[in-house]
Amino acid sequence: MNKIIFALASLIVLSSCSSDLFRESSEPASNNNAVVALVNSAHTDAAANKFDAAGATLERALRIEPRNPALWQELARVRLQQGEYQQVESLAAKSNGLAGDNKSMRAENWRLIGQARLKRGDHQGAQAAFNKAAETN
């Protein structure tokens, strides 16, 4: 009995870890508290599968900081969940354009592009994007 409870508990813990799409990154998305609050609220919405609301909240954040690559990336992530793969690629590309020499940001964008291409069945394109991600990092 105890074993079953332990197994269940670890399963719950594991499953909550595995949704790394919305993991909290170590550094905040912005040094503007309003933006940070909006990003957190978008994470909460996305975790509850409220992707429309998450998108709306990220757009609010983008109105405050339109040149913040992290926010464009967050929006790309939400669109990935919504199955809007063309949007994912464009939003991640937009983030890349603003990311400058932030390598981990760029690598993550390429991973998102790769995932979007995979979902669309473009395996070659996906591989190219994953390679880009590996090169960039």
Add this chain to the structure above:
Amino acid sequence: MHSAALKKIKRFFSAKWIRLSLLFLALLIAGYALYLDITVRTQFEGKRWALPARVYARALELYPGMKLKPEQLETELLMLKYRVTTGNPQETGDFQREDNSFTIRTRPFVFWDGAQAARQLRAVFHGNHLDSLEDINTQTAVTLVRLDPLLIGGIYPAHNEDRVLVKLNEVPRDFINGLIAVEDHKFYSHHGVDPRGIARALATTVRGNGIQGGSTLTQQLVKNFFLTPERSLRRKFTEIITASLLELHYSKDEILEAYANEIYLGQDGNRAIHGVGLASHFYFDQPSTQLNLPQAALLVGMVQGPAIYDPRRHPERALTRRNLVLHEMRQQGFISPQQYENAKNSPLAVVKTAPGGTSRHPAFVELVHRQLRRDYRDEDLRSEGLHIFTTLDPQTQQIAEQTLATRLSQLEKTRGITADTLEGAAIISNTQNGEIEALTGGRHARFEGFNRALDAVRSIGSLIKPVIYLTALEQPSTYTLITPLDDSPLIWRERGAKDWEPRNYDKVSHGNVPLRMALANSYNLSSARLGLALGVQKVMYNVRQLGIDRELPPYASNLLGADGLTPLEVTQIYQTLASGGFRVPLRAIREVVTADGKALQRYPLSVQQVVEPAPAYLITNALQTVVHEGTADGLNKYISPDLNAAGKTGTTNDLRDSWFAGYTGDRVAVAWIGRDDNQPINMTGAGGAMTVWGSIMAQLDAEPLQPPVPENIEFVWVDPEKNLRADETCAGAVKLPFIRGSAPTETAPCAKTSPVKSIKSWFKRLFE
């Protein structure tokens, strides 16, 4: 026997006759009541359900650190009709400003993503920034808060264009309390009629003093349904039955709501002002939700006689009447003595002239309506009471409207043009998310007529050139910013089209011109030659890629913008350039919410990369050269050269249209000037539209344009005239962006690394 039989028969007949007549009468009354019942219910339902869609401007977001001048916050609050108080703000919708510190009691509001309660805030500014934001009640810092958004218009039922129907919760409590105090203080307890009132009315009628008084609010509502002002006993009887019927079917709140929307409150020429919503606009130029106590009391006072108490024609009478209402309200405990004193001493606050329409910005509201029509049935828009949250920035809009109007008048004056013949349009959007912040469709902003921003299809002239140059710069092996272009005369023969012989504006051909200077000086010959070399089809393909759905035929003359586009379409082209090659459809709507506050639909940000980052970067650089040293260098009289704005002038054949399109770091704007009859205005793009653009941008506190440098762009010193590599020591050398590998490889003799120079310096060293 005979007489007895006769009596019997008589009795029989008379009894039957009476019974029959009684039955008949009862049937008649029942029938009449039924008829009235149906009539009044149809009337009532018909009016009740036609709630127009409400269109709101963007809500101003406040957060510490934001770029905002204290004046801008004050303007916003005043636009929202927040009341200035000298002491501490007491009521929701009050604010106090002391230099850089504001105390605001915000109004509650239901947004797309939920309700925001009323709060008491302290906002402190430092210079042009909001420094701190605090909730006074909880004494905690506030990270982000929204003010309620400005109501900018409605989409009204077609047959009832003039109504501004309101929900009961949009009718100020003061108005309802006032009505109850003055018109019908037993409203909540009677059943539609007040017997004592009727008795009183009957008495006066019997005494021959006419039929009057004693009407409950319900009866008054019924009177308004039957529009004839007839006064008779039959009418009174009908009124009483109908009023009772109404009370049977509907709640007190429903009756109040109908009353507030029906009540006759004035006359504007041959247009009757019905309802508190329209009256609010007509007298105060504001929505009913923002009426304060004295304003609400004035409207209540006018119920008895809108003509007698017309505050514009008889201000003193109106004031006395208003104060009587206030007095009654205090007597019956609806307001405190303090409120009474304050309200009694406030001015009538009626706007001098009734505003032209109920919409503040009809041109923008029209765009909203069109975008909505793609997704909703028009009858739903006009009747379901939807709340439409838009992208309009009321402050930017005001700047655009005022600037266009004043600049057009100035241009007419200084150039000796007949007054009021020039027309224009201006659109301002956000470079990154495509949200339209302002849109004007003509110089008379409140006139709901021809909307030039959306519907004036005019030759765009040189505004199309950046698309030619972008198409070239997408081929870095052939074209760079300094590739020499041939500006010699040209005759183009095409089967099925007239020979095309473009000319330069200065009628001179300029030989070989570096690509960026050909664009900067808007040379027609070199641009046309470049377009023909690239292929007209290819250029037109790019026009579509940048966001134009309209089919522009691939005629050579279209390379110089012979065909027409609307200002809105032009804005879309420049939007895509401004956002670095990402096409973001221009949007006017953010969200749609149902009448009871449920989220219905969102119009999300959508982005599509249609141009590679590097050529997009290069074309922006070339458009910055246009402003820096080309046809738009006059712009620097309006805005700081440090903004590094990018833009393009547009002038059409015989000087019929004057265009300017361009962008800063945060905003894209397009301005157009021309005549509605398409007659020449003798104005170039720089002479007309550019000055509108410049003075709008100067007031907007624009961000400098610093597009991010794509990874495959390098900066190289070059001699642009000779198309050679150079260094900073060379005369006339400039440092320009190139797609990696496309910069010239040959080096100018003046450069340190040049072979000529190294030989020279070797000799120099030898002999020194």
